[in-house]
Amino acid sequence: MSRTSQWPLEPPPETLERWTVAAAEALRTAVPGLSSGSASGVVGAEAWARAAELSPPIGEAPLPGGLDDALRIIDQTAALALNTTGPGYLAYVPGGGLYAAALAALLGDGYNRFTGLAAAAPGFARLESDVLVWLAGELGYEATAAGLFTTGGSMANFGAIVTARHHHLGDTGDYRDVAFYTTDQAHRCVGKAARLAGLPTRSHRVVPVDRALRLDPRRLDDAIREDLADGRRPFLVVASAGTTNTGAVDPLDEIGEVCAAHGLWLHVDGAYGGCFALCAEGRARLGGLARADSIAIDPHKGLFLPYGLGALFVRDGARLRAAHAETAAYLQDLADPDPLAVPSPSDYGPELSRDFRGLRLWLPLMLHGAAPFRAAAAEKLALAQRFREALRALSVEVPVEPELSVVAFRAPRRRGEPLAAWNARNQALLDGINRRGRVFLSSTTLPTEDGDALTLRICVLSYKTHAEQIDACVEDLRAALGDPDVAL
Numbered sequence: 230m231s232r233t234s235q236w237p238l239e240p241p242p243e244t245l246e247r248w249t250v251a252a253a254e255a256l257r258t259a260v261p262g263l264s265s266g267s268a269s270g271v272v273g274a275e276a277w278a279r280a281a282e283l284s285p286p287i288g289e290a291p292l293p294g295g296l297d298d299a300l301r302i303i304d305q306t307a308a309l310a311l312n313t314t315g316p317g318y319l320a321y322v323p324g325g326g327l328y329a330a331a332l333a334a335l336l337g338d339g340y341n342r343f344t345g346l347a348a349a350a351p352g353f354a355r356l357e358s359d360v361l362v363w364l365a366g367e368l369g370y371e372a373t374a375a376g377l378f379t380t381g382g383s384m385a386n387f388g389a390i391v392t393a394r395h396h397h398l399g400d401t402g403d404y405r406d407v408a409f410y411t412t413d414q415a416h417r418c419v420g421k422a423a424r425l426a427g428l429p430t431r432s433h434r435v436v437p438v439d440r441a442l443r444l445d446p447r448r449l450d451d452a453i454r455e456d457l458a459d460g461r462r463p464f465l466v467v468a469s470a471g472t473t474n475t476g477a478v479d480p481l482d483e484i485g486e487v488c489a490a491h492g493l494w495l496h497v498d499g500a501y502g503g504c505f506a507l508c509a510e511g512r513a514r515l516g517g518l519a520r521a522d523s524i525a526i527d528p529h530k531g532l533f534l535p536y537g538l539g540a541l542f543v544r545d546g547a548r549l550r551a552a553h554a555e556t557a558a559y560l561q562d563l564a565d566p567d568p569l570a571v572p573s574p575s576d577y578g579p580e581l582s583r584d585f586r587g588l589r590l591w592l593p594l595m596l597h598g599a600a601p602f603r604a605a606a607a608e609k610l611a612l613a614q615r616f617r618e619a620l621r622a623l624s625v626e627v628p629v630e631p632e633l634s635v636v637a638f639r640a641p642r643r644r645g646e647p648l649a650a651w652n653a654r655n656q657a658l659l660d661g662i663n664r665r666g667r668v669f670l671s672s673t674t675l676p677t678e679d680g681d682a683l684t685l686r687i688c689v690l691s692y693k694t695h696a697e698q699i700d701a702c703v704e705d706l707r708a709a710l711g712d713p714d715v716a717l
């Protein structure tokens with residue numbers, strides 16, 4: 230009996246090689262194809278029906294055609310998706326997809342070292358720590374900061390809230406009278422994270438925004454004072470460095486002043502906008518970022534990686550550790566007093582076992598260097614301004630001036646037009662642009678005097694999006710505006 234048939238989970242090296250070559254061959258055609266398909270991709274009823282057809286039963290035996298069958302299924306099911314990595318994808322927050330990071334995932338999983346505890350894999354732990362230290366410096370933090378790679382921005386925000394809670398409130402579990410502050414423009418994951426961190430819903434205070442949809446520091450100060458007068462315990466402000474809706478950057482310096490005056494923790498959700506700190510233009514727009522107690526960023530957005538990499542940084546790293554470190558007798562052999570030892574991820578977040586996710590950023594940085602990331606960040610900001618200028622010529626309304634790479638816009642309201650009719654016209658505008666298939670946009674609602682107005686937005690964040698796609702978007706917008714159902 231051959232070794233393979235006796236131990237089928239231990240295929241021989243020839244099989245591993247054949248599989249790897251076949252997977253590489255599949256990706257060789259699939260990955261370039263992601264840039265050329267329709268900007269939107271295929272979702273909805275048609276996609277669900279096809280998905281049900283394609284998914285094979287889980288059997289006791291392998292697929293008859295082995296990896297060839299599996300690769301065919303993967304390729305066909307991958308087509309049933311929003312084309313989030315395409316150059317014309319300007320909806321929501323576009324995904325990246327740098328191939329070097331995919332390769333890193335394969336290599337990290339292939340070597341499969343245990344990276345939850347640094348002492349179990351000092352080599353890999355050092356590579357990951359190098360990237361975190363570099364990123365912390367890019368955000369303006371000093372060497373006393375600590376960082377952790379998470380699976381995304383939601384988990385990074387969660388870690389920040391847990392850390393702020395631990396630092397300010399301890400772990401008594403009695404959070405009845407506490408208060409934390411955001412605006413109504415904060416990402417939905419912030420409220421969810423607070424709930425998961427055990428904070429009661431009523432502790433969430435929504436601070437009014439200014440006309441640019443940024444947190445109003447004066448109103449924040451008022452809200453904190455009121456809560457203190459009512460005997461509450463304010464402890465945390467979550468500000469945004471780039472909201473998902475409009476890319477608004479809260480006035481971080483002024484918010485920092487208010488937090489310092491009252492002794493509150495300032496967390497900045499930079500999941501969308503934080504990585505713009507890599508370029509001078511972005512840094513100028515993120516003034517005050519480094520005074521935050523903690524910052525969440527999302528390399529799978531602003532550093533163009535495939536999904537699965539967020540990061541949390543805490544200015545006083547000891548606080549992140551204090552909220553998460555645990556000991557266990559069964560891990561005592563891995564205590565490591567070496568002066569060159571780097572921190573263990575499991576002492577800085579909820580997970581023990583984890584993938585070697587730092588490699589997914591380390592390898593792209595090694596293969597491309599940091600410079601192209603800085604240039605791409607600056608390019609995205611410039612492309613948003615290019616689009617904004619084009620809107621001026623089209624007399625389209627821009628309710629909020631873009632600060633980063635999100636541009637919100639809509640057909641202006643006609644005199645006396647009911648809100649519902651105005652919204653219907655903007656829905657027709659969105660449909661008209663998307664129908665052409667060159668770019669794909671999404672919408673949101675923004676508050677107006679008599680209700681929420683449907684507003685289109687582009688978010689320029691793919692490394693593949695260049696002037697060509699922005700100009701196509703402008704052309705398609707101009708054409709859609711010619712539709713009598715939309716016309717200004």
Ligand SMILES: Cc1ncc(COP(=O)(O)O)c(C=O)c1O
Nearest residue numbers: 322381382383416418473500501
């Ligand atoms: C501002 C902001 N915060 C948090 C998140 C959540 O990040 P993730 O989807 O990586 O969990 C997003 C996602 O778009 C975001 O835009």
